[in-house]
Amino acid sequence: MIYHKKLIAGVATIGMLIGTVSSRAIAQETHTEMQPSTTEKAGQFQRIEQPLWAKVAVTAGGLGLIGLELWWFLLSKPQSRKATTQGGVQEVTITVDGGYEPSQIVVQVGQPVRLNFDRKDPSSCLEEVRFPDFRIAQVLPLNQTTAIEFTPTQPGRYEFTCGMNMFRGVVEVQGADEKGAIAPISAESQPVDDSAHHHLTHPAH
Incomplete structure (x- = not known):
C-alpha cells in the first residue's frame, strides 16, 4: 500500500512538471506572436498555435495518469x-x-x-x-x-x-457449511423402490 501511494504521488508529480514546462515553453514561443500589429484591426483575435512536442507531452502525461488510476481502482487485487x-x-x-x-x-x-x-x-x-x-x-x-x-x-x-x-x-x-460439506439426504428424498408394484396378486374370478 505504501509503495502504491508513492507510485501515484510520483506519477502525479511528473504530470505536473510536464504541464508546467509545456505551458512555459508555449508562453515563451507565443509571446512575440501575441504583440498587436499596427496593421491589424482593433478587436481582432490572433490564433495561437501550440508546438507539436508540447501537445504530445501533455497528452502522454494525461493518459499516463488516467491509466494509473484505472489500474489502481479496477485491476489491483485487494490484500x-x-x-x-x-x-x-x-x-x-x-x-x-x-x-x-x-x-x-x-x-x-x-x-x-x-x-x-x-x-x-x-x-x-x-x-x-x-x-x-x-x-x-x-x-x-x-x-x-x-x-x-x-x-x-x-x-x-x-x-x-x-x-x-x-x-x-x-x-x-x-458460514460453517461453506467448506464443501454436503448436507445429508432426508428420508423423504430417498428413492422409492416400486418393484413391489410389479408383484401384486390379482383376485381369482
Missing part, C-alpha cells in the same frame, strides 16, 4: 487475510495508510470479531471508518490503534469505508 482466533474472538490488525491493508478480512459467522485499526496516515479522509451494515462510525486517532468489535450473524460480504467513501474494504463472513 486478503483470514482472522486469527484468540480467546474465542476473531482478530485482525488493519494498517490505515493510503487505504486499508489488508482490505479484505475473512471471518466465520456467529463468532465475535475485533478489528484493530492502526492509523498512520494523517489524511482527514481516513480519520473515520464506517460499517453501515453494523451501524458503526468510529473516529481513528492518528498514530493510535483503535479496536472495533461486532458479531456477524449472517454470512455475506460487509463493506467498510472511510468517512468520505473514497477508500473501501470488505469483511467476508463465511
